[in-house]
Amino acid sequence: MSIADNLIAIKKETDQNNVTLVVVSKTKPNQDIMEAYDAGQRIFGENQVQELVEKHEALPKDIEWHLIGHLQTNKVKYIAPFISMIHSVDSIKLLQEINKQAIKADRVIDCLLQIYIADEETKYGLSFDEAIELLRSDEFAELKNIRIRGLMGIATNTDNEKQIKEEFYELDTFFDGIKQSYFRKEDSFDELSMGMSSDYHIAIEQNSTMVRIGSTIFGARQYPDQNLLN
Numbered sequence: 001m002s003i004a005d006n007l008i009a010i011k012k013e014t015d016q017n018n019v020t021l022v023v024v025s026k027t028k029p030n031q032d033i034m035e036a037y038d039a040g041q042r043i044f045g046e047n048q049v050q051e052l053v054e055k056h057e058a059l060p061k062d063i064e065w066h067l068i069g070h071l072q073t074n075k076v077k078y079i080a081p082f083i084s085m086i087h088s089v090d091s092i093k094l095l096q097e098i099n100k101q102a103i104k105a106d107r108v109i110d111c112l113l114q115i116y117i118a119d120e121e122t123k124y125g126l127s128f129d130e131a132i133e134l135l136r137s138d139e140f141a142e143l144k145n146i147r148i149r150g151l152m153g154i155a156t157n158t159d160n161e162k163q164i165k166e167e168f169y170e171l172d173t174f175f176d177g178i179k180q181s182y183f184r185k186e187d188s189f190d191e192l193s194m195g196m197s198s199d200y201h202i203a204i205e206q207n208s209t210m211v212r213i214g215s216t217i218f219g220a221r222q223y224p225d226q227n228l229l230n
Contacts, residue, residue, distance in 0.1 A: 003032055004039035006217045011040070014211060017204050022066050024196075024214030026051065030058055032218055037063065045087070045212050049075040056082055068152075068212055070124050073097040077104075085110040087152045087193055087212075090124050092139050095146055102145035109145065112152040112193055115174065117167040119156045128174055135182045148183070150191030150209070151175050155199055164199050168206035175207075 001009075007023070014021045022045040025033045033044060033055065042062060046052035047069025056065055056079075064084035071088050079086075080101035089095055089111045102109045113134070116125030126134065131151075134140055153171040155164045175192050183189035195203025195211035203211055 003035040003218060007036050007039050007041055010213060010217060014204075019204055019208060020191075020210040022068070022193075022210060022212045023217055024068065024212050025055070025218070026069070026214065028214075028218050030055065033059060036217065043084070045214075049078050052083075053078050076101045080109065081105045081107075083109060085112065085149065087112045088114045088124065090114045090126050092134050092137060095134075095143060096139065099143040099145045107145070108147050110147050110149045112150050112191060113148060115151050115153045115171055117153040117155060117171050119158075119163070119167075125153065131174075131178070135178070147188060150189055150193065151178065152193035154196070155194070155203075157198075161199075161202060164202050165206060168194055168199075168203050168208070172207045 011021060020043065021041070022043050023036055023041050025044045026047045037060060043064045043066060045066040045068040046055065047067070049067070049071070052065060052067060056063075065082065066085045066087060067079060067083055068087045070090075071086060071094060073094055076094070076097045080098070086098065086109065089098070090113075095111065098109055098111060113131055114125040115131055116127055151171060151174070153167070155167045158164065171194060172192060179189055191209050192207060193210040193212065194206070194208045197213050197216040200208070200211040200213055
């Protein structure tokens with residue numbers, strides 16, 4: 001099937017469950033993104049700042065760009081003027097830099113706290129305790145140009161669906177607790193971003209509000225340089 005056909009099939013499922021679809025366009029050419037755009041998609045996710053900036057400059061300006069990959073503090077300034085949401089906030093230091101650059105851009109930037117839920121050392125994210133410590137800190141209370149919209153988590157890359165379900169369940173439970181304890185009066189704390197091409201069905205069952213899907217729509221990624229896989 002075409003990119004448009006794949007997109008429409010997944011949108012039907014996400015729309016039925018009131019789940020926001022972030023189409024992961026990393027490594028994909030602008031032509032492929034435009035095929036999804038012409039089929040109605042407006043939210044795209046990238047994980048490399050340089051690639052994101054180049055695509056933002058070249059593609060329609062009504063696209064909402066989400067940064068879904070690990071973000072270094074020295075790269076925040078390049079995306080602060082236009083980014084719609086940053087999914088991968090994993091430290092108070094990064095939040096402070098986002099806030100600093102948001103002030104310069106005269107805007108408030110939506111962020112998700114990335115929570116470490118996988119049984120893999122290669123994943124980034126805050127532990128449950130670290131996230132609570134961050135939200136309780138005086139440093140966090142001073143940040144007025146960022147808005148925490150919710151949490152994000154990436155499950156273990158495994159065929160064990162029971163393990164994936166448990167990891168998503170734990171994050172959903174933690175989300176409810178954080179909402180009740182720190183954001184009870186803020187309707188804007190409403191996003192639980194979990195689920196990718198391999199596990200988004202399970203994520204939706206576990207109350208995900210936002211899924212990040214790329215290869216199921218575009219097909220397997222083609223990396224121009226094999227070194228990128230190392």
